[in-house]
Amino acid sequence: AQSVTQPDIHITVSEGASLELRCNYSYGATPYLFWYVQSPGQGLQLLLKYFSGDTLVQGIKGFEAEFKRSQSSFNLRKPSVHWSDAAEYFCAVAVYSGGGADGLTFGKGTHLIIQP
Amino acid sequence: ETGVTQTPRHLVMGMTNKKSLKCEQHLGHNAMYWYKQSAKKPLELMFVYNFKEQTENNSVPSRFSPECPNSSHLFLHLHTLQPEDSALYLCASSDRDIEVGYTFGSGTRLTVV
Numbered sequence: 001a002q003s004v005t006q007p008d009i010h011i012t013v014s015e016g017a018s019l020e021l022r023c024n025y026s027y028g029a030t031p032y033l034f035w036y037v038q039s040p041g042q043g044l045q046l047l048l049k050y051f052s053g054d055t056l057v058q059g060i061k062g063f064e065a066e067f068k069r070s071q072s073s074f075n076l077r078k079p080s081v082h083w084s085d086a087a088e089y090f091c092a093v094a095v096y097s098g099g100g101a102d103g104l105t106f107g108k109g110t111h112l113i114i115q116p
Numbered sequence: 117e118t119g120v121t122q123t124p125r126h127l128v129m130g131m132t133n134k135k136s137l138k139c140e141q142h143l144g145h146n147a148m149y150w151y152k153q154s155a156k157k158p159l160e161l162m163f164v165y166n167f168k169e170q171t172e173n174n175s176v177p178s179r180f181s182p183e184c185p186n187s188s189h190l191f192l193h194l195h196t197l198q199p200e201d202s203a204l205y206l207c208a209s210s211d212r213d214i215e216v217g218y219t220f221g222s223g224t225r226l227t228v229v
Contacts, residue, residue: 032214043118043206043222051214090159094218102172103149104208104218106159 002027002093006107013081014115021076021110023091032094033074034104035065039087047089050074061085086114119143122207122221129197130229137192137224139207145219146212148190150182153204153223165190197228 003026013019025031032051036044048059055067065076074091088111092104120141129135139148150162164172165184179201181193190207207221 034217036220041225043120043122044208044220045118046217046219049217094214103161103164104159105161108158 002031002095002105004091004093004105004107006089006091006110008110009108010111010113012113012115015083016080019076019078019081019085019112021089021091021112023074023076023107024072025074025091025093026072027093027095031074033065033067034092034094035059035063035074035076036090036092037061037087038090038109044090047076081112081114083114083116086112088112118219118221120207120209120219120221122205122224124224125222126225126227128227128229129194131197131199133197134193134195136194137205137207137226139190139192139221141188141207141209141219143209143219144211145209145216146187147210148184148187149208149210149218150190150192151206151208153206155203159206163192194226197226199228202226202228 005024034049035047037047038044047063048057050057050067057065063078067074088109090109091107094104095102123138147166149164152160162176163182168184179196183191204223204225206223208218210218
């Protein structure tokens with residue numbers, strides 16, 4: 001079965017500093033990988049996704065992620081964070097069977113705190 | 117709006133009540149999902165529907181009963197819930213085309229008293 005590990009429960013970053021959120025996955029086949037962001041009391045917003053091709057993926061809000069198959073990682077980065085980036089971030093892997101999409105498996109999330 | 121609408125946004129119910137959560141998508145997707153998000157726990161996939169057929173039930177207690185009358189609507193019927201069922205319930209939809217990805221609603225915040 002697939003699994004996702006986000007080793008950092010909380011991360012604190014100063015406004016304007018760079019950010020990297022870690023994600024490791026376990027899946028036997030080609031992974032379909034996602035990063036979502038959740039603000040308090042809200043649903044999940046897709047930041048970016050990786051299916052194939054270029055291993056460096058650009059997303060919304062200035063985020064990017066790099067897929068590294070050898071390390072089973074899909075880390076999220078942003079060169080300069082803004083106070084509005086404070087939120088919960090989730091990494092997820094998708095399973096697709098012959099019948100279609102079977103749902104996402106999520107990591108436990110990383111809570112991002114931005115210091116002024 | 118993401119294209120996936122959930123109602124109500126907030127729900128408080130007693131343990132003996134019966135209520136339903138509703139999810140509606142206007143994206144033309146063919147699969148719909150219910151997730152449960154509890155404090156300090158990862159998002160849990162509860163049910164999967166592909167083309168109105170339930171394809172997955174992750175050992176969810178029978179007090180949760182899903183219904184998918186068509187590819188655009190998904191319900192979660194609730195009865196005799198427990199306080200530990202209090203959580204944010206998220207609905208999502210996706211398409212057979214992998215490139216489409218998953219779209220989530222804003223969720224229903226459920227409190228069982």
